[in-house]
Amino acid sequence: MAAPQIVMQARGLVKRYGQVTALDGADFELRAGEILAVIGDNGAGKSSLIKALSGATIPDEGEILLDGRPVHFRNPMEARREGIECCYQDLAVAPAMTIAENLFLGRELRREGVLGNLLRMLDKKKMLEIAVERMADLKVGIRSMTQAVETLSGGQRQCVAVARAAAFARHVVILDEPTAALGVKEGNMVLELIRRVRDKGLPVILISHNMPHVFEIADRIHVARLGRRAAVLNPKKISMSDTVAVMTGAMKPEDIPADCLA
Amino acid sequence: MSTVKDRLPPLSQLGPFIALAVACTVFGLTTDNFFTAANFSLILQQVMVVGVIAIGQTLIVLTAGIDLSCGMLMALGSIVMTKVAQDFGLPTPLAILLGIGATTLFGLLNGLLVTRIKLPPFIVTLGTMNVAFAITQLYSSAQTVTEVPEGMTWLGNTFELAGNPVAYGVVLMVALYLATWFWLRDTASGRHVYAVGNNPEATRLIGIPTDRVLLGVYVLAGLFYGIASLLSVARTGVGDPNGGQTENLDAITAVVLGGTSLFGGRGVVLGTLAGAIVVGVLRNGLTLMGVSSVYQVLITGILVIVAVTVDQLSRKGGR
């Protein structure tokens, strides 16, 4: 069996906020073509881990490798330039602006020639075309890219946010609680979309509290506990209740049966 | 399938133009001299100072802020430019630059207090409003500056366009509105102003330099106030330390009437122009009708309430 290709890796990440140690030597590994769920109790270090990987915070110690190369992100923009896209829990969209505008926020396209270079005029037509194309690619069923984001339902908005991350990611997509506060039908809509993203060849890091959803789409489960990685589990083998036990510390990592590990 | 209704701009944006049309129709029917080119040219000259101030105010309101110091900064600019020309005999262009520089500097101060010290714009500009007023009164010894070089007043002169008088200052105002409209609509930095006003947390997460956008908006507004102070000198022929007090509230009224939401992220700057003209039309038309000015204040107040209500209702409907 060929060794799994590792897209992103972190070793010994440490992050302190004053007296609190959020990351205490955390490790991390993301393989190509997988959906990796990151779970953990509150304060386990999930958010800090994700922030370090997406460039939102700079770790005090440790290293991050992308495709085997060490990287140091000083801000989210740098991470994005390396092809890592993040979809945040509060969606980070401007509700009054259109879907197309939101897709390109911060990376707007300019027109060719004098209009673009001198007057810095935006190429709205092209941005709209690309938006339509990318969304169709991901089979997101929203009719018009020119409607304001605030006119969409909660699930649709989430899809837009996920699709924005997926449309521009070249390497890794990070999703923070993408199905939170969604009903059953809308939640499934988003899960479908996440699968399609993975199927396009983009590995996905998924943070979630929703165990059923995690078990439905994750290929592997990274359990964070006390600022470190407690274990990486195989959802096909381990039960949901045992997973929760590992998360809370009721079951120690050394007690996990070998075939439940991934 | 989008209907005609979907493709029309929202009511909050159409509102000021509708109000303008209604007001013009009413005044045109009830008076003799309202509907003449000369009268319209006059109204535009009367609103050109507030009009330009309101461009700056629009930018700030788009970021969900407000600037209570706009009129006072305009007065400060007009005193600075006329006094340095009178006291030091500086050449007119330099004097004008110093005046505009003074207002832009205050804009920078406003912006720094909002972005670095993180104070609410209402509080910050309430403070700078008083500081600017005091400096203006002290520097001018509360005396109007009457010796003003001709270079500062030519914007108040008119030229003939198809037989009708048009003031240069009005042309400048319209040009500034069009330039700002283009910038806000069709450039990345302009769109970022909307984004910051609509959801500053989002822009921060996305990596847009939110604080830099805000600072830029306040500095730019200060620049517009400086240009307005030149227009004020051009129109009245003096530097008036007591000027700007009516303009303060008129500019905010123009922005609200123009459909820009006080909550940020929504609005079209051309609407502000319509809003400013509505205020001028009301004042002019009611005087022509011989109606007491108290009614002008009443009607303007009602229009503002209607404008804010329409804005609120249209947002709720959208969700």
Added chain:
Amino acid sequence: MKRLTAVCLATAALCVGMHAHAAEPVIGLITKTETNPFFVKMKEGAQAEAKKLGAKLMTASGKKDGDTAAQITAIENMVTAGAKTLLITSSGDAILPAVKKAQAKGVQVIALDSPFEGADALFATDNYKAGILIGQYAKAALGSKPAKIAMLDLFPGHPVGAQRHNGFMTGFGLKAHDAKSNELSATPETVCAGDTDGNQARGQTAMENCLQKNPDINVVYTINEPAVAGAYNALKKAGKDKGVIIVSVDGGCAGVADVGKGVIAATSQQYPLKMAAMGVAAGVEYAKGGKKASGYVDTGVTLIAKNAVAGVDSKDVQTGTDLCWGKK
């Protein structure tokens, strides 16, 4: 012996100190604003008179016209600091409760320039008379031509604005409200009226609009001299500055200069210095003898005009300049 001397000296010093303290009347002057030359002159007049009569003067003002909050604070602070007389140019009726409280403590409160209810006395220009004088002048200067008058007022409801407006009309020979009214009268001759807030830019706008309504306006009444400067601008731009008779009230040095330039035909000059001096004198009187001032004292108004007209008494520009307030 030494100790006795020391005690005597100390007692004597204490007595002298107390006597001096008790003798010096404390008077507070609260103006509308600090910077308006009208009030600057008032303050100067008050300080000069206080020095002359040996009184202690405290001063305070609002930030701008209408800033009653600052005036209320000043009233309270001055009363606490021992002021027995307050001289106030009221920014609005919001100060009335504070005035009543001060009077309940035995403080004499005198209104300067602008009347307010409950004041012990009023030392002010007879604004109605000021209006009458310029109305008479305008009528005489106009002669037999039919009058088309533009009235550029302050804003609705202000007593001083109403008195000058109605006084002007009465002096001109038109039917108008009396001095007690706050309403602005109108007759067919007053073809246009506009509000200026006493401000130059608004004066210009109001005049422009009036000219649009009625291009044949030949008389312009203005509430004060900044408004008139704006009105003149508008007339000049319309090429009408020569044929129109413009009158105003104030008598500030800038305004008198404008009379000299022919911008204003005539202006009624007020005497803020006199108001303040009389106020201080009344304060000293009250502190000494416990007798309060009362009623209304006219501090005088003089018509200043470049060209005299028959039947109307006026003084020339030079006299006006000698008596004016503000920077010469």
